[in-house]
Amino acid sequence: MLKKIAVFEENDFNEKQFKRLIVHESPYFKVINFNFKAGQELPIHSHDIEGQLSITILSGTGEFLGKDNARIPATPGDVLISDISEPHGIHAETDLRVLVTIAPPI
């Protein structure tokens, strides 16, 4: 079965905190959409487990966050790859929609 999720229609924004939509979860990967209002962020974090994740910028601009205060510009079409065990985060400069894929799923 093909399954389509229209992320721009199915998730919106919240003034208080970023909004999270589970797009898909299976034994193979987990896909999550996060929407951030300008100024909101997913603080830098990591998990001490095997695997990698991607963060794809769907719309808006911001910064990927890394250890030692690294701040990497994030614009549409940018894809960040990180080990799950590597500190990572994201900060929104404008309203920002991202898609996170985690494999294997956690």
Add this chain to the structure above:
Amino acid sequence: MLKKIAVFEENDFNEKQFKRLIVHESPYFKVINFNFKAGQELPIHSHDIEGQLSITILSGTGEFLGKDNARIPATPGDVLISDISEPHGIHAETDLRVLVTIAPPI
């Protein structure tokens, strides 16, 4: 290490055939960007192996292709989930950029 790939800068279009950029490959997943000029397509296909894939529309519009001539509208922010063994494809109506993630990688 964080690795950023600016897909909109690092891959372009080709009048003759879609253009493919390997964004990332690891034991966990494979991430590929395909750019299609209007009218180009990745014909319907499948592989008889375990795993799933996602197709995320980064820009442009088109149709996801499925078995029995299924055609599902594809616009930015849409994510299609498919088993690798399920027939799937994509057709571009306008110039179209997509990101495909395959787990486990093939």
